[in-house]
Amino acid sequence: MSSSDFFTKFSDEASCKAYFKARRELEHSTCKQCGSLHTYWQEKENRWRCKECKHAMGLKKGTVMENSNLNYKVWLWSLYFVTLTKKGFSALELQRLVGHRRYEPIWGLMQKIRVAMGHRDEKYTLDGFIEMDEGFFEGHRKKDEEGLRTKPAKELDRQVKAIVAVSTTPIITGEDKKGRPITKPGYLKISVVQSLSKTDIAYEAEKIVAQTSYVTTDGKTSYRTLNDICGNHTAIVVKDKKQVIKIFPWVHIAISNAKKKILGLHHSVKDIYMQNYLNEFCYKFNRRYFGIKMFDRLMVAALEKPWYKS
Ligand SMILES: [Zn+2]
Numbered sequence: 001m002s003s004s005d006f007f008t009k010f011s012d013e014a015s016c017k018a019y020f021k022a023r024r025e026l027e028h029s030t031c032k033q034c035g036s037l038h039t040y041w042q043e044k045e046n047r048w049r050c051k052e053c054k055h056a057m058g059l060k061k062g063t064v065m066e067n068s069n070l071n072y073k074v075w076l077w078s079l080y081f082v083t084l085t086k087k088g089f090s091a092l093e094l095q096r097l098v099g100h101r102r103y104e105p106i107w108g109l110m111q112k113i114r115v116a117m118g119h120r121d122e123k124y125t126l127d128g129f130i131e132m133d134e135g136f137f138e139g140h141r142k143k144d145e146e147g148l149r150t151k152p153a154k155e156l157d158r159q160v161k162a163i164v165a166v167s168t169t170p171i172i173t174g175e176d177k178k179g180r181p182i183t184k185p186g187y188l189k190i191s192v193v194q195s196l197s198k199t200d201i202a203y204e205a206e207k208i209v210a211q212t213s214y215v216t217t218d219g220k221t222s223y224r225t226l227n228d229i230c231g232n233h234t235a236i237v238v239k240d241k242k243q244v245i246k247i248f249p250w251v252h253i254a255i256s257n258a259k260k261k262i263l264g265l266h267h268s269v270k271d272i273y274m275q276n277y278l279n280e281f282c283y284k285f286n287r288r289y290f291g292i293k294m295f296d297r298l299m300v301a302a303l304e305k306p307w308y309k310s
Contacts (some may be wrong), residue, residue, distance in 0.1 A: 001292055006080055016072040021059060023303055031055050064116045064302040070105055074098050078109055079302055083294035086284060090265055111276050113302065118279030120301040121286060126167040126187055127210040131248045132217045132226075134196055135164040135255040137278070138263065139271030160274040162192045163204045165215075166250040185250040188285045190258065190278040198222045205229050216248070254285070 001009075010016050021041075031039055031050035038051035048057040060066050065075055077098045081089060089097065091107040100106055139160040167186035176182055191204040202225040209215055213230045217223040219237030226233040238244050245252050258281045262269055269277055283301075287294055 001295060003084075006295075010073070010076055010080075013071055013073045016076040017059075019076065020065075020072055020303075023299060024059065024063075032057060063304075064112050068105075068109065068112075070100070070109060074100055074106075075109065075302075078106070079113065079298050080295050082110075082113055082280075083298050086288070087261065088265060088280060088284070111273065113298075114276035114279045116301045116304070117283035117298075118275065120304065121189065121279065121283055122207070124187070125210040125213075126165055126189060126208060127213045128186065129168050129170070129183075130165050130209055130213050130215045130230075131168060131251040132163065132165040132205070132209075132215050132223070133248050133251045133255075135162045135190065135251075135258070136160070137162060137259060137269075137274055139274045140268045160192055160271045161194075161196055162190050162274075162278065163201060163208065164251050164255055165189045165205075165208050166254055167213075168250055183250065185254070188254050188282050190254075190282055192275040192278065196220075196222055198225050201225055202229065218244070218248070257281075 010019065029039060030037055031053060033055035034050060034053040036050050036052040039048045039057070040051060041048055045056070046059045047061075049055070050057075058066075060068065065072075068075070078094060081094060081097055091103060091110050094110060095103050095106040098106065136159040166188050168183040169186055171182045171184055189208045191208060193200045193204055198221075201222050205215075205226055206229050209226075209230050211230060214232040214234070215226050215230045216234045216236060217226060219235050223233075223235060236247055238247060258278060261281060262274075262277050266277065287297060290297060
Protein backbone atom coordinates (compact mmCIF):
# COMPACT_ATOMS: atom_id res chain seq x y z
CA MET A 1 0.00 0.00 0.00
CA SER A 2 1.45 3.37 -0.97
CA SER A 3 1.76 6.03 1.73
CA SER A 4 -0.88 8.27 0.16
CA ASP A 5 -3.32 5.32 -0.08
CA PHE A 6 -2.56 4.35 3.51
CA PHE A 7 -3.11 7.79 5.02
CA THR A 8 -6.24 8.37 2.91
CA LYS A 9 -7.71 5.04 4.03
CA PHE A 10 -6.67 5.36 7.69
CA SER A 11 -7.03 9.06 8.33
CA ASP A 12 -8.88 8.85 11.66
CA GLU A 13 -9.53 6.69 14.73
CA ALA A 14 -12.83 5.31 13.37
CA SER A 15 -11.32 3.99 10.13
CA CYS A 16 -8.38 2.42 12.01
CA LYS A 17 -10.63 0.71 14.53
CA ALA A 18 -12.95 -0.56 11.77
CA TYR A 19 -9.92 -2.10 10.05
CA PHE A 20 -8.79 -3.90 13.22
CA LYS A 21 -12.33 -5.15 13.72
CA ALA A 22 -12.61 -6.41 10.14
CA ARG A 23 -9.30 -8.27 10.48
CA ARG A 24 -10.53 -10.02 13.65
CA GLU A 25 -14.12 -10.57 12.54
CA LEU A 26 -13.49 -13.95 10.98
CA GLU A 27 -11.71 -15.25 14.06
CA HIS A 28 -14.58 -14.20 16.34
CA SER A 29 -17.44 -15.53 14.25
CA THR A 30 -17.12 -18.66 16.43
CA CYS A 31 -17.28 -18.57 20.24
CA LYS A 32 -13.95 -19.59 21.74
CA GLN A 33 -15.66 -21.10 24.79
CA CYS A 34 -18.59 -23.16 23.48
CA GLY A 35 -17.98 -23.20 19.71
CA SER A 36 -21.31 -21.55 18.94
CA LEU A 37 -21.60 -19.70 15.60
CA HIS A 38 -24.01 -17.17 17.11
CA THR A 39 -21.93 -14.21 18.23
CA TYR A 40 -22.73 -10.50 18.03
CA TRP A 41 -20.78 -7.24 18.28
CA GLN A 42 -21.22 -4.81 21.21
CA GLU A 43 -19.99 -1.41 20.03
CA LYS A 44 -19.91 0.33 23.40
CA GLU A 45 -17.93 -2.43 25.10
CA ASN A 46 -15.66 -3.07 22.09
CA ARG A 47 -16.26 -6.80 22.13
CA TRP A 48 -18.05 -9.75 20.63
CA ARG A 49 -20.46 -11.74 22.78
CA CYS A 50 -21.71 -15.29 22.42
CA LYS A 51 -25.50 -15.60 22.30
CA GLU A 52 -25.38 -19.07 23.86
CA CYS A 53 -22.87 -18.90 26.74
CA LYS A 54 -22.43 -15.08 26.97
CA HIS A 55 -18.63 -15.43 26.67
CA ALA A 56 -17.05 -12.03 25.84
CA MET A 57 -14.25 -11.58 23.30
CA GLY A 58 -12.60 -8.15 23.42
CA LEU A 59 -11.30 -6.42 20.28
CA LYS A 60 -7.79 -6.02 21.64
CA LYS A 61 -7.65 -9.24 23.66
CA GLY A 62 -4.90 -11.65 22.70
CA THR A 63 -3.31 -9.22 20.24
CA VAL A 64 -0.23 -7.05 20.48
CA MET A 65 -2.59 -4.27 21.67
CA GLU A 66 -3.92 -6.09 24.73
CA ASN A 67 -3.71 -3.93 27.90
CA SER A 68 -2.65 -0.90 25.84
CA ASN A 69 -4.34 2.48 26.31
CA LEU A 70 -3.00 3.80 23.02
CA ASN A 71 -5.66 4.33 20.42
CA TYR A 72 -6.11 2.27 17.25
CA LYS A 73 -4.72 5.02 15.03
CA VAL A 74 -1.41 5.15 16.93
CA TRP A 75 -1.11 1.36 16.68
CA LEU A 76 -2.00 1.10 13.03
CA TRP A 77 0.21 3.99 11.99
CA SER A 78 3.10 2.59 14.05
CA LEU A 79 2.75 -0.84 12.46
CA TYR A 80 2.82 0.88 9.07
CA PHE A 81 5.84 3.08 9.84
CA VAL A 82 7.78 0.08 11.19
CA THR A 83 7.41 -1.66 7.81
CA LEU A 84 8.18 1.44 5.77
CA THR A 85 11.97 1.35 5.86
CA LYS A 86 14.64 -1.31 6.12
CA LYS A 87 16.36 0.68 8.86
CA GLY A 88 13.37 1.36 11.10
CA PHE A 89 12.81 4.19 13.52
CA SER A 90 13.82 4.97 17.07
CA ALA A 91 10.98 5.34 19.59
CA LEU A 92 11.59 9.11 19.66
CA GLU A 93 11.26 9.37 15.88
CA LEU A 94 8.12 7.24 15.93
CA GLN A 95 6.66 9.36 18.72
CA ARG A 96 7.03 12.44 16.48
CA LEU A 97 5.66 10.63 13.44
CA VAL A 98 2.48 9.45 15.16
CA GLY A 99 2.15 12.71 17.08
CA HIS A 100 1.92 11.25 20.59
CA ARG A 101 2.80 13.47 23.55
CA ARG A 102 4.53 10.81 25.65
CA TYR A 103 7.65 8.79 24.86
CA GLU A 104 7.21 5.80 27.21
CA PRO A 105 4.02 4.31 25.70
CA ILE A 106 5.54 4.50 22.21
CA TRP A 107 8.73 2.83 23.42
CA GLY A 108 6.58 0.07 24.98
CA LEU A 109 4.55 -0.28 21.78
CA MET A 110 7.72 -0.79 19.75
CA GLN A 111 8.98 -3.46 22.15
CA LYS A 112 5.65 -5.29 21.86
CA ILE A 113 5.83 -5.18 18.07
CA ARG A 114 9.37 -6.60 18.22
CA VAL A 115 8.20 -9.42 20.52
CA ALA A 116 5.39 -10.21 18.05
CA MET A 117 7.94 -10.27 15.21
CA GLY A 118 10.09 -12.75 17.13
CA HIS A 119 7.08 -14.90 17.93
CA ARG A 120 6.19 -15.06 14.23
CA ASP A 121 9.73 -16.09 13.23
CA GLU A 122 9.79 -18.75 15.96
CA LYS A 123 7.26 -20.70 13.88
CA TYR A 124 9.91 -21.54 11.31
CA THR A 125 13.14 -23.49 11.52
CA LEU A 126 16.04 -23.13 9.10
CA ASP A 127 16.62 -25.98 6.68
CA GLY A 128 19.09 -26.85 3.94
CA PHE A 129 22.66 -25.49 4.14
CA ILE A 130 23.25 -23.39 7.24
CA GLU A 131 26.17 -21.32 8.50
CA MET A 132 26.19 -21.03 12.29
CA ASP A 133 28.42 -18.99 14.58
CA GLU A 134 28.23 -16.89 17.71
CA GLY A 135 27.78 -13.12 17.71
CA PHE A 136 28.58 -10.58 20.42
CA PHE A 137 26.46 -7.48 20.80
CA GLU A 138 27.18 -4.45 22.95
CA GLY A 139 24.44 -4.26 25.58
CA HIS A 140 24.11 -1.84 28.47
CA ARG A 141 23.24 -2.98 31.94
CA LYS A 142 20.97 -1.24 34.37
CA LYS A 143 22.70 1.05 36.83
CA ASP A 144 22.84 -0.28 40.37
CA GLU A 145 21.46 1.57 43.39
CA GLU A 146 24.48 3.88 43.68
CA GLY A 147 24.15 4.87 40.03
CA LEU A 148 27.16 2.85 38.95
CA ARG A 149 27.00 0.49 36.05
CA THR A 150 27.51 -3.09 37.13
CA LYS A 151 30.51 -3.97 35.04
CA PRO A 152 31.63 -7.56 34.92
CA ALA A 153 35.39 -7.88 35.00
CA LYS A 154 35.86 -9.53 31.63
CA GLU A 155 35.08 -7.74 28.37
CA LEU A 156 33.40 -10.90 27.06
CA ASP A 157 30.94 -10.99 29.97
CA ARG A 158 29.77 -7.45 29.23
CA GLN A 159 28.56 -8.43 25.78
CA VAL A 160 25.30 -10.09 24.90
CA LYS A 161 26.02 -13.47 23.37
CA ALA A 162 23.89 -14.90 20.60
CA ILE A 163 23.74 -17.85 18.26
CA VAL A 164 23.49 -16.66 14.67
CA ALA A 165 22.40 -18.95 11.83
CA VAL A 166 21.84 -18.19 8.14
CA SER A 167 20.49 -20.63 5.58
CA THR A 168 22.27 -20.37 2.23
CA THR A 169 21.76 -21.53 -1.33
CA PRO A 170 24.74 -22.25 -3.59
CA ILE A 171 24.44 -20.29 -6.83
CA ILE A 172 27.34 -21.63 -8.83
CA THR A 173 30.46 -23.46 -7.83
CA GLY A 174 33.48 -21.22 -7.43
CA GLU A 175 34.54 -18.18 -5.48
CA ASP A 176 34.05 -14.43 -5.80
CA LYS A 177 36.85 -11.85 -6.02
CA LYS A 178 37.40 -11.97 -2.25
CA GLY A 179 37.64 -15.75 -2.29
CA ARG A 180 34.22 -16.31 -0.76
CA PRO A 181 31.97 -19.12 -1.98
CA ILE A 182 29.21 -17.83 -4.23
CA THR A 183 26.07 -18.46 -2.26
CA LYS A 184 22.85 -16.59 -1.65
CA PRO A 185 21.52 -15.99 1.86
CA GLY A 186 18.06 -17.34 2.66
CA TYR A 187 16.72 -16.87 6.17
CA LEU A 188 18.32 -15.60 9.36
CA LYS A 189 17.88 -16.37 13.03
CA ILE A 190 19.62 -14.74 15.99
CA SER A 191 18.95 -16.09 19.49
CA VAL A 192 20.41 -14.56 22.61
CA VAL A 193 21.97 -17.15 24.91
CA GLN A 194 22.97 -16.98 28.57
CA SER A 195 26.33 -18.57 27.77
CA LEU A 196 28.10 -20.38 24.97
CA SER A 197 28.02 -23.64 26.88
CA LYS A 198 27.08 -26.92 25.23
CA THR A 199 23.71 -26.95 27.03
CA ASP A 200 22.71 -23.41 26.06
CA ILE A 201 23.77 -23.88 22.45
CA ALA A 202 21.90 -27.19 22.21
CA TYR A 203 18.73 -25.62 23.66
CA GLU A 204 18.69 -22.77 21.13
CA ALA A 205 19.97 -24.77 18.15
CA GLU A 206 17.13 -27.24 18.53
CA LYS A 207 14.65 -24.41 18.04
CA ILE A 208 16.59 -22.84 15.16
CA VAL A 209 17.54 -25.65 12.78
CA ALA A 210 15.56 -28.50 11.25
CA GLN A 211 16.69 -32.08 11.85
CA THR A 212 17.30 -32.51 8.12
CA SER A 213 19.60 -29.49 7.78
CA TYR A 214 23.32 -29.37 6.92
CA VAL A 215 24.97 -27.12 9.51
CA THR A 216 28.54 -25.82 9.29
CA THR A 217 30.21 -24.42 12.41
CA ASP A 218 33.77 -23.71 13.48
CA GLY A 219 35.66 -26.27 15.51
CA LYS A 220 34.52 -25.22 19.01
CA THR A 221 33.73 -28.19 21.21
CA SER A 222 30.41 -26.69 22.36
CA TYR A 223 29.08 -27.09 18.82
CA ARG A 224 29.60 -30.86 18.94
CA THR A 225 26.12 -31.05 20.38
CA LEU A 226 24.83 -30.28 16.87
CA ASN A 227 25.77 -33.83 15.85
CA ASP A 228 22.65 -34.96 17.75
CA ILE A 229 20.38 -32.11 16.65
CA CYS A 230 20.81 -32.01 12.89
CA GLY A 231 21.63 -34.99 10.72
CA ASN A 232 24.57 -33.32 9.00
CA HIS A 233 26.96 -31.25 11.06
CA THR A 234 30.34 -30.20 9.66
CA ALA A 235 32.85 -28.60 12.01
CA ILE A 236 35.63 -26.73 10.25
CA VAL A 237 38.61 -25.84 12.40
CA VAL A 238 39.73 -22.38 11.28
CA LYS A 239 43.23 -21.46 12.37
CA ASP A 240 43.62 -18.26 10.36
CA LYS A 241 41.01 -15.67 11.41
CA LYS A 242 41.01 -14.19 7.89
CA GLN A 243 39.67 -17.49 6.59
CA VAL A 244 36.57 -17.29 8.79
CA ILE A 245 34.86 -14.77 6.52
CA LYS A 246 35.42 -17.09 3.55
CA ILE A 247 33.94 -20.13 5.25
CA PHE A 248 31.07 -18.34 7.01
CA PRO A 249 30.49 -15.25 4.84
CA TRP A 250 26.78 -14.62 5.43
CA VAL A 251 26.72 -15.20 9.14
CA HIS A 252 29.44 -12.57 9.58
CA ILE A 253 27.78 -10.10 7.23
CA ALA A 254 24.54 -10.56 9.21
CA ILE A 255 26.26 -9.99 12.57
CA SER A 256 28.07 -6.90 11.33
CA ASN A 257 24.92 -5.40 9.75
CA ALA A 258 22.83 -6.12 12.86
CA LYS A 259 25.42 -4.38 15.07
CA LYS A 260 25.62 -1.37 12.74
CA LYS A 261 21.86 -1.02 12.55
CA ILE A 262 21.16 -1.39 16.25
CA LEU A 263 23.96 0.91 17.36
CA GLY A 264 23.37 3.41 14.58
CA LEU A 265 19.69 3.81 15.30
CA HIS A 266 19.30 3.15 18.99
CA HIS A 267 22.83 4.05 20.25
CA SER A 268 22.51 2.07 23.44
CA VAL A 269 20.34 -0.96 24.11
CA LYS A 270 19.93 -2.59 27.51
CA ASP A 271 21.04 -6.20 27.39
CA ILE A 272 17.65 -7.50 28.55
CA TYR A 273 15.99 -5.94 25.47
CA MET A 274 18.65 -6.99 22.95
CA GLN A 275 16.63 -9.99 21.72
CA ASN A 276 13.75 -7.67 20.78
CA TYR A 277 15.99 -5.50 18.58
CA LEU A 278 17.50 -8.60 17.01
CA ASN A 279 13.96 -9.89 16.35
CA GLU A 280 13.21 -6.76 14.32
CA PHE A 281 16.44 -7.11 12.35
CA CYS A 282 15.77 -10.79 11.53
CA TYR A 283 12.08 -10.23 10.76
CA LYS A 284 12.90 -7.55 8.21
CA PHE A 285 15.80 -9.49 6.74
CA ASN A 286 13.63 -12.58 6.29
CA ARG A 287 10.97 -10.54 4.52
CA ARG A 288 13.26 -8.31 2.50
CA TYR A 289 11.48 -9.16 -0.76
CA PHE A 290 7.95 -8.67 0.56
CA GLY A 291 7.75 -5.02 -0.53
CA ILE A 292 4.30 -3.55 -0.03
CA LYS A 293 3.00 -6.81 1.47
CA MET A 294 5.07 -6.16 4.62
CA PHE A 295 2.37 -4.16 6.38
CA ASP A 296 -0.25 -6.86 5.84
CA ARG A 297 2.15 -9.53 7.14
CA LEU A 298 3.04 -7.52 10.21
CA MET A 299 -0.68 -7.17 10.93
CA VAL A 300 -0.91 -10.97 10.92
CA ALA A 301 1.91 -11.13 13.50
CA ALA A 302 0.37 -8.35 15.61
CA LEU A 303 -3.09 -9.90 15.73
CA GLU A 304 -1.91 -13.43 16.29
CA LYS A 305 -3.02 -15.24 19.41
CA PRO A 306 -1.24 -15.39 21.72
CA TRP A 307 1.47 -12.91 20.84
CA TYR A 308 3.15 -13.47 24.18
CA LYS A 309 3.68 -16.44 26.43
CA SER A 310 2.23 -16.08 29.90
ZN1 LIG B 1 -20.22 -19.43 23.65
